[in-house]
Amino acid sequence: MTDSFFQPPPAADLPRFAGVPTFMRLPHVPPGHPRFADVDVGLIGVPWDSGTTNRPGARHGPRQLRDASTMMRAQNGATGIRPFEALNCADLGDVPPNPVDLHDSMARITAFYAEALKTDIMPLTAGGDHLSALPILRAVAEKRPVGLIQFDSHTDLTDSYFGGQKYTHGTPFRRAIEEGLIDPRRMVQIGIRGTMYDTEDRDFAAANGIRLIPVEEFHARGPFDVMREAREIVGTAPTYITYDIDFVDPAYAPGTGTPEVGGPSSHQALEVVRALSGLNIVGADMVEVSPPFDASGGTALLGATILFELLCVMAAGQA
Template sequence: MPTTPPYNQPLGGNEMPRFGGPATMMRLPTQKSAEGLDACFVGIPMDIGTSNRPGTRFGPRQIRDESRMLRPFNMATRAAPFESLQVADIGDVPINTFDLKKSVDIIERYYDELLTHDVIPLTLGGDHTLALPILRAMAKKHGPVGLIHVDAHADINEHMFGEAIAHGTPFRRAVEE
């Protein structure tokens, strides 16, 4: 009878103090690729598409840091996703911090490769521009995709300062495409 290999588990607070250990999402193990995973955390440290409040390039790092207090199960619902899903943190997309258009291409190619694995990517970001290349890659694999966008702005501008790709335009471009 085949045995199921153990699933990755977040590093517990009794194994290593919460202020120590790896700076990964929920203190999960890292992997270089999504091979063999059901879901993966991936960061996109980007804010070059924003017009007003930069700093979201530090978002993935900060989210990972704050996630050290999350528990591997929910006391109220008894949900224990790490008992049935293989999950790891696969690091960050290596964007070009000086060129938004190149970064959009890099992200799309990264997600094209990522989605060759049957994995659900859980993205830690950056500015809203990053949604467009992710949606492009997902549409290539799955066909038309749905999206629920919760924000103070719809991000459906035609252009921002003459640019078709920016943090306020990704969902207009996605619908057009």
């Protein structure tokens, strides 16, 4: 049983719509807090979307995900896992971004995560656009490259945009491989689909040994067979999980910057996360929730539920 300090308040004592919102109603334990070193998993907001090339708004994602996450209860109904009893979990707050300087923001993100990693806190991130993953990986993979399981409708392996811009939400994993943060032979991208400018990103994937699973293959094989292969690819070595909400069909998750039709259902969106249980996960993120395009709040609720499922597989890995 974990420290009672890290338990969310019972809903019978504090209604879910009341109180200052934190991720899953967990205590707010920012860097410098006296209990910071006691945290096992830290939920971190990255309210930043300066890498966005289409519809903006993911900078507002962490705040909306916090609100939606108040619906998460103590036990996973499908797996029985009770993450708040297995691990000391806390909301570490938001990285303070610089909205007018992309590189300064990335440096701030890396520094925030490096501070958490000093005390062996496992980071679970709510973004923010997908470029956020690059500065996070600079901290998480500082000592050795990691494997990567990416749920996404886009590869994010493009070399550049707009006359040579190397840092957008369409380039983070190309940069991460170039920087030696990811072992491309232990990398798998699941759900890729949509129209393309050309095949440059897929050619890069093939040349570097990245396993790319298009959504057509995902639907033909089913989530369990696809995840069996993904587990084999990353093996038992340290692995980072990155989850773009546009992996899910926009019928279920319309509130995102670059939606692509033909994707998985909300149920399949949860199934693939549950299939991660037992892997050597060193961090995870849920990105690209854009509240301005999420009129019903359903995208944020799905994103918060995915965060809870990620937390549950992290807890299972520490059992």
